[in-house]
Amino acid sequence: MVFLFAINPVSGGKAKTDWEDGIHNHFDNSPNKAEFLYLDGKTDEEELKKKIAQVKPDRVVAVGGDGTIKFVAEQLLDTDIPIGILPAGSANGMARELGIPADVEGSLNVLTNGVLKPTDLISVNGEICLHLADIGLNAQLVKHYQQNNLRGKLGYLRGVVNVLRKHRLLRVEINKGDECIPRAAFMIVLANARMYGTGAVINPEGDPFDGQFEVVIFRRLSFWEILKLFWRYQPFDPRKIEIFPATSITIETHRKAYFQVDGEYIGRVTQLKAEVKPGVVKMIVPQPVTA
Template identity: 85%
Template structure:
């Protein structure tokens, strides 16, 4: 097989030298071939598409965090090429969700020996979400984290303190198709998975292969509960959140709300439209 590795050299603020060395060493005496493409954040879409047409790889691998996985997945939608993941980002939420080993050799073994599984994505406001998208408090934190180039858990803590000082309730109308509800909430998550990258479980029944997603409404939130988003103490108190299954949804907010998809801040919005797209992406997962 021919593997194309799309490497984000700045994902998670970490150099990818170890990953590059690990890939080259792994395939040196292998019957498979590996080609490396280094992303630059400027012409990646054209360069990746050109490489796909030239190389015609059997499998494409995203080397980075959730944002890198999302970018590569966008180029593979509508094709039959499977997507693999090397968890070289900071949080690696999707890799954790799929059970991809965090070490280099273990994750490379999955690429060769794993199974192919059709996976759902959520179409959100003309974009796609593989893992988690949200409006409100966490999206504001993602913006703060990226704006000030914060890193690590200490950086998250600084962001949490800053964002909590400015927190405001969102008043929203949620249309689930057969039901329309009004809520006041600090944040609303569209979850195609169970947990954030830190392992904090916010959606216990989440499954990226079940043909639906969950709408997680955080109606009450304290400083310590926000910390649980980033340090795995315990799951959230179910009395303070509401979880609604959905295949499509429209959310309207009374004021502009911070919005992020898969760890990338998008902007501020007053309307969100989302629907599930079942099995449109093939992922390589552990057997």
């Protein structure tokens, strides 16, 4: 098989030398073939389509974080070509969700020995979301993090402090079709998965293969509820963090809200329209563990 690796050189703020060396070593004595495309953030869409037409890959692999996976998935939606992941970003939430190892050799083994699994996505205001989209607090943090070119845990902490100092509650109406729910919230997450790349579990029952997504409403910021994000077996207090399933939803905000999808800041919005697209992406995932 031919594997095309779409490498994001700046994802995670680190050079991808180890990943590139690992790919070469893995494929040197393999019947499979590796092709490479280096993303530059300018002509990526055109170049990826051109490369796919040229090499006709059996698999395309996103080498980067959640934003890189989102970009690759967008280009492959109508091609029936499966997507693989090498988790080389600063936030690797989707890789973690799918059980893909964080190390080079482990994730490469999944590429060549894994199985294909139809995976849901959420269409949100015309953007595709494989992992998590949100408005409010976290989206504002993503904007601050990207605009100030922050890197690493210290940069993330600086961003948190800055955003918490400025953030205000959002007043929203959430339309589920059969009812309209008014809420005041610090942020609202549309979750196709369980956790952020930090390991914070915001949606304990999340499953990217179940044909639905969850709406997670952070109504209050509580130390104990935030602690539960990292302590998976503790149920949330619904007066503080409320969760309900949906297949489509509309959210109206009373003022412009920061909006991000899969770790990429999109802009400020007053409306979100979201709908699940069941099983439209083929992901390469680890072989199921058998007893």
